[in-house]
Amino acid sequence: MRFQSIAATALAYAVFATPVLAQDRSGWPASFTVGTASQGGTYFAYGSGWANFVAKNLGVSGGAEITGGPVQNMALVHTGDLKLGLTTMGPAREAVDGQSPLAPGMKMDNVCAMFPMYETPFSIAALSSSGIASISDIPPGATIGFGPAGSTSDTYFPRMMEALGVDFKRRNGSWSDLGGQLQDGLIDVVAFAAGIPIPAVSQLEVQTDVNVIGMNDDEAKTITDSFPVSEFIIPASTYQSLDEPSRVVSMWNFAMVNCDMPESFVYEVTKLTMENNSEMVSIHRAALHSVPENYTQNQALPWHPGAARWFNENGYPIDDAAIKH
Structure with missing residues (x-):
């Protein structure tokens, strides 16, 4: 199935942005795409703005893709067709348990949590x-x-x-x-x-x-x-x-990532997002709730090691058993 893609390339930001220099960029993707939902909804507005924000500040080409929403995003991130996506905890739980209506019986267990978005x-x-x-x-x-x-x-x-x-x-x-x-x-x-x-x-x-x-x-x-x-x-x-x-x-929403993405990349994306809430709120008002204190609302997905490292370093403890290894 072909989807519309809304791209925010690194070239467009080359003159205006000073990329964050991570210590280790080995294995980082050359580009990334965030699975959102239909136009006219909050997922698309939030996801496309967030993708641009990450691309601008990390110096990686990125953008948002119009999809069918959380259920489809779980499938696309699980398979690696998309690296990042937005999902809701109900559909996420069903997908992890192998009860997704898109692929009954398939346990979508290669999807990891990054950070809380909003209700x-x-x-x-x-x-x-x-x-x-x-x-x-x-x-x-x-x-x-x-x-x-x-x-x-x-x-x-x-x-x-x-x-x-x-x-x-x-x-x-x-x-x-x-x-x-x-x-x-x-x-x-x-x-x-x-x-x-x-x-x-x-x-x-x-x-x-x-x-x-x-x-x-x-x-x-x-x-x-x-x-x-x-x-x-x-x-x-x-x-x-x-x-x-x-x-x-x-119902709560979380940003998610394919579990095979490099730890250093996910750490930097999580750090950027969680430490710059005012910029996120300027993208969409729902991001008022995209704060680290709401990390406890994840009851469905394992945490990506990169995201868990940022939360643990900043006083939001995540048990080792809850982290994907």
């Missing part, structure tokens, strides 16, 4: 003109857009809607495309799983009135009891459409 809230949007202001307002047979096929949203949100008794027709597509379909009245609801603010929602609410829909007490309890998620509050300041905080559920 992915599962949120819902509908046009205000639809009259849909709560999950219970979604009419039977409504068409719901769940994002790209195989994405975190597409993997978990349909199951969540079924658990909440919602009768729906399923639609897949990029977040940008689904936002356009919602605005044109071709679908009734978009069920997003992405870091906030979601670019497609921010763009949509500039064009029309939008309802960003949360969960009530019973709905939140049903979902947290049944899925690997926790409650999450979307601040009212996130979207102009919110008058008050919105309670939803969320």
Whole structure:
């Protein structure tokens, strides 16, 4: 399958950047590509900006690739087709256990954790003109857009809607495309799983009135009891459409790397990212949570030795048993 590639070459930065001089660059890749997701979503914005940031500062050609999201990224990084990628803990756990829908029975055990990114809230949007202001307002047979096929949203949100008794027709597509379909009245609801603010929602609410829909007490309890998620509050300041905080559920995201990548390279990438949070936040606001303190949220992937070395050196202990050797 052919994917679009968004490249940020080292040549483009040669005049402007002073590369970090690592002590040992043996085995470093000549270039790298980060697996993200569809355009209009947070993964693409975060991943492409991060790839450019790393390329600029380490002097290695790098860029982002549009993919189907976390499930596909796990497969591409496991095989080495991509060196770096972004994933969510639910799909990561399923892939490591050999339960990936892309390759049932294949244990994707050559994928290692690098650093925590942010939580992915599962949120819902509908046009205000639809009259849909709560999950219970979604009419039977409504068409719901769940994002790209195989994405975190597409993997978990349909199951969540079924658990909440919602009768729906399923639609897949990029977040940008689904936002356009919602605005044109071709679908009734978009069920997003992405870091906030979601670019497609921010763009949509500039064009029309939008309802960003949360969960009530019973709905939140049903979902947290049944899925690997926790409650999450979307601040009212996130979207102009919110008058008050919105309670939803969320799942953590991590940057990952093929376990065969050189330790010194992964160490430098981890160091650069974890020690420059203000620059990461300038890429996307979700990076406010891309801080080392959140490393404990990794419950699915072994740590790459290079990443683990940085965390251990800086007071964030990782047991040897949790490191890939």
